[in-house]
Amino acid sequence: MQLYLPIAEVSVNIFLLLGLGGIVGFMSGMFGVGGGFLITPLLFFIGIPPAVAVATGANQVVASSVSGVLAQIKRKAVDFRMGMVLLAGGVAGSAFGVAVFARLNTLGQVDLFVQLSYVLFLGLVGALMLQESIRALRRARRTDAPVRRSRQHGWAHKMPLKMKFRASGLYISVIPPLLVGAFVGFLAAIMGVGGGFIMVPAMIYLLGMPTKIVIGTSLFQIIFVTAFTTVMHAVTSQTVDMALALLLILGGVIGAQVGARIGVRLRAEQLRILLSLLVLAVCGKIAADLLIRPNELYSLTVGVLP
Amino acid sequence: MIRLLVLILALCAPSALAQDERIVLGLSETRVAITANFQGSQIMIYGAVQRYSPEPEGNLGVIVTVSGPPTQVMVRKKERRVGIWINREKVRIGRAPSFYAVATSGPLDEVLSETDNLRYKIAIPRAIRAIGISAQAENAPPFVEALERIRTNEGLYAMQEGAVRLTAGTLFRTDIQLPVNLTEGNYGVRVLLTRDGQVVDVFEDSIGVQKAGVERFIHALAHEQPLIYGLLSLVLAVVAGWGAAAAFRFVR
Numbered sequence: 415m416q417l418y419l420p421i422a423e424v425s426v427n428i429f430l431l432l433g434l435g436g437i438v439g440f441m442s443g444m445f446g447v448g449g450g451f452l453i454t455p456l457l458f459f460i461g462i463p464p465a466v467a468v469a470t471g472a473n474q475v476v477a478s479s480v481s482g483v484l485a486q487i488k489r490k491a492v493d494f495r496m497g498m499v500l501l502a503g504g505v506a507g508s509a510f511g512v513a514v515f516a517r518l519n520t521l522g523q524v525d526l527f528v529q530l531s532y533v534l535f536l537g538l539v540g541a542l543m544l545q546e547s548i549r550a551l552r553r554a555r556r557t558d559a560p561v562r563r564s565r566q567h568g569w570a571h572k573m574p575l576k577m578k579f580r581a582s583g584l585y586i587s588v589i590p591p592l593l594v595g596a597f598v599g600f601l602a603a604i605m606g607v608g609g610g611f612i613m614v615p616a617m618i619y620l621l622g623m624p625t626k627i628v629i630g631t632s633l634f635q636i637i638f639v640t641a642f643t644t645v646m647h648a649v650t651s652q653t654v655d656m657a658l659a660l661l662l663i664l665g666g667v668i669g670a671q672v673g674a675r676i677g678v679r680l681r682a683e684q685l686r687i688l689l690s691l692l693v694l695a696v697c698g699k700i701a702a703d704l705l706i707r708p709n710e711l712y713s714l715t716v717g718v719l720p
Numbered sequence: 721m722i723r724l725l726v727l728i729l730a731l732c733a734p735s736a737l738a739q740d741e742r743i744v745l746g747l748s749e750t751r752v753a754i755t756a757n758f759q760g761s762q763i764m765i766y767g768a769v770q771r772y773s774p775e776p777e778g779n780l781g782v783i784v785t786v787s788g789p790p791t792q793v794m795v796r797k798k799e800r801r802v803g804i805w806i807n808r809e810k811v812r813i814g815r816a817p818s819f820y821a822v823a824t825s826g827p828l829d830e831v832l833s834e835t836d837n838l839r840y841k842i843a844i845p846r847a848i849r850a851i852g853i854s855a856q857a858e859n860a861p862p863f864v865e866a867l868e869r870i871r872t873n874e875g876l877y878a879m880q881e882g883a884v885r886l887t888a889g890t891l892f893r894t895d896i897q898l899p900v901n902l903t904e905g906n907y908g909v910r911v912l913l914t915r916d917g918q919v920v921d922v923f924e925d926s927i928g929v930q931k932a933g934v935e936r937f938i939h940a941l942a943h944e945q946p947l948i949y950g951l952l953s954l955v956l957a958v959v960a961g962w963g964a965a966a967a968f969r970f971v972r
Contacts, residue, residue: 418758418900420931420938425759425900473953480961522796526806641954648950652942656953657756657934663957667964704804712866713807715794716818 421655422466428661430460435474435665442478442666443673444680445689450475450607450640451536453662455696464525466655468515468606469647473659475608475640478666479633486630493581493627497634499588500613503595504602504639511603512646519651522715526704531605533701539611540693547686554683582623582631590621595635603643608636611693742770743911743923750925752898752907753932760875760900763927765823766893769913775889781824781831781914782884782892783842786927788819788876789905795863811856811863815849818903819876823883823894833917840912840919844868844877875899904930 418425434456442449450471457467486492518524575588594616598609613632617623623631648654677685748764765784793816799808822842824831832842841847845868853860871877876899884894906926913921931939942949 416757416759416900418754418756418935420935421942423901423903473957476954477957477961477964480958481965484962484965522794522807522810526804530804641957644954644957645947645950648942648953649946652946652949654942654950654953656938656942656949656956659953660956660960663960663964667960667968670964671968707800708798708805710866710870711798711805712863712870713796713798714867714870715796716791 417657417661419462419655419658421653422462422470422658424461424463426460426462431658431661432665434460435662436669437665438662439478439666439669439671440673440676441669441689441692442482443670443675444677445673445685449478449666450602450609451532451605451611451693452696454606455532455700457658462655462658463653464528465519465651465653466658468528468604469644469651469653470655470658470662471606472602472608472640472643472647473654474662474666475606476637476644477659477663478670479608479637479640481667481670483630483633483637486633489630490581491626492630492634493579493623494634495577496579496582496584496591496621496623496627497631499577499591500595500598500631500635501638503592503597504599504635505642507596507599507601508603508639508643509599509646510596511600512643512650514600515604515647516650522713528605529700529704531601533697533704535601535605535612536693536697536700539615540690540697542615543686543690543693547683547690551683551687579623582621582627584621584623586621594620595639599639599643602636602639603646608633608640610636740771740773741776741913741915741920743913743921744768744770745909745911745923745925747909747925747927750927752902752927752929754902754904754930754935755932756935758900758935760902761898763896763898764893765896765909765911766891767911767923768892769890771890776915778915778918779826779830780886780889781826781917782886783825783828783831783910783912783914784823784884784894784896785842785847785908785910785912786819786821786896787817787847787908787910788903788929789907790815790817791903792816793867795867797857797863797866809857809863811850811853811860813848813850813853813864813867816867817847818905819898819907820844820847820871821878821880821896823880823896825882825884825886825892827881828879831914831917832912832919836914836917836919840910840922842912844872844879874901876901898929902929 415428416425417428438449438453441452453474454467454471458464518527576585577588578585598613602609610632614628617628618625644654745767752761793813794810796807796810798805837843837846848864850864868877884892886892907929909925911923912919
């Protein structure tokens with residue numbers, strides 16, 4: 415069954431979109447990530463214009479984050495104060511990102527920039543995660559090995575403007591969370607992702623937050639950053655496709671519930687290895703597109719008549 | 721009003737050509753609505769040649785063109801730089817139809833002379849107005865060829881020689897396929913009658929292509945009230961996310 419998308423102006427199969435949403439929802443339910451880093455490249459692959467894919471991806475992440483954060487609030491695993499600080503940085507970063515995106519769009523380099531960001535960040539995060547989880551798996555076998563502490567007492571404690579974050583049990587400067595928030599906000603705007611896959615490691619390793627608080631807090635601030643990004647994209651470039659977003663969300667919420675149930679049966683290290691392999695696979699596909707000679711060297715951008 | 725003008729123009733045009741053969745035209749549709757389940761459309765263009773005197777000498781030819789609203793097009797070429805393929809050279813093409821289909825009753829060079837092809841801008845490369853492009857890139861013509869090639873592959877440009885069926889030298893008909901990825905606007909329909917490659921009559925009409933129903937509503941809202949549209953998309957996402965979580969809790 416075909417559906418003509420009003421903003422993307424292409425006709426796509428409804429079940430294909432529901433399926434895509436379902437697969438991404440399944441992943442996000444299983445691994446606890448927003449899934450934006452998967453949905454946007456997948457939309458590129460099925461022929462949605464990159465600008466629409468990025469903006470609509472952000473809208474879809476809002477829905478999956480809302481659904482996820484509700485569960486985390488119930489478990490009291492959200493540090494609202496830290497979330498607000500990250501958010502303040504995130505909004506600034508996102509506004510800057512949307513401006514850069516609009517500028518690149520006129521230069522015709524938006525595709526390249528988005529693809530390079532994907533290759534860089536997916537490659538980096540995927541490799542780090544794989545290395546870390548393989549090490550964890552080995553450590554689990556040798557039970558006598560010492561457990562490394564992830565909490566560091568370093569630069570985040572020496573800076574001025576210190577603040578107490580009770581839920582995280584931290585007393586640190588607000589500057590590092592602001593910077594982390596701004597950086598992730600910028601990426602959210604450029605890549606159409608929530609940024610959870612960067613936010614989560616940054617919170618654990620840079621800010622030293624306890625792992626159980628991290629996912630909920632990350633989801634909490636991602637809702638607002640992606641919501642802001644969605645509205646900004648809608649206003650500056652009119653690239654949010656409501657019909658596309660709705661289908662992805664519908665597929666996504668069903669997939670997420672199924673994924674969450676399967677996720678409980680697997681071990682954490684195995685889950686992380688799977689996720690890192692998935693991240694690396696997406697990274698590899700995008701890198702290949704950049705490196706292999708394209709079939710059509712020319713591309714068209716329609717403008718308005720002067 | 722515009723249609724009336726077109727009609728008046730069409731009626732005046734033949735007098736300049738001073739011929740006693742005229743085109744009478746029919747269209748299967750004058751409006752195309754892009755709805756949610758739009759999968760492209762086919763329009764039938766049919767008509768007859770009206771004569772008040774015996775048929776003149778020379779080979780009769782019929783050419784039908786349908787062209788969508790023109791736009792400016794930026795053509796970019798990828799080049800390999802430090803191992804990756806990135807957009808480098810670009811050429812701005814002043815005016816190119818968003819859709820262009822030509823159907824003829826025979827091979828184009830037989831039914832139309834080169835001078836009339838230039839004057840009426842019939843063949844696809846003629847319909848693309850690319851003036852002053854040589855200053856924009858070292859080798860500009862391939863950019864125009866790329867535009868023609870890409871749009872032909874997408875079904876937006878079509879050259880169908882021999883697709884007009886001519887019966888008994890008077891009745892003609894052809895089908896033009898409109899693809900899924902249509903732009904909104906007025907599509908101009910031209911029918912040209914030729915004798916030995918010389919145009920003897922031109923008839924023009926138009927077809928309105930518009931989004932309809934929900935498609936129209938969403939598109940209009942996104943462009944006219946972008947802030948409200950953005951907020952509405954958010955509300956939709958939040959309600960869907962919350963609703964799904966609540967629904968699954970209920971099921972469990």
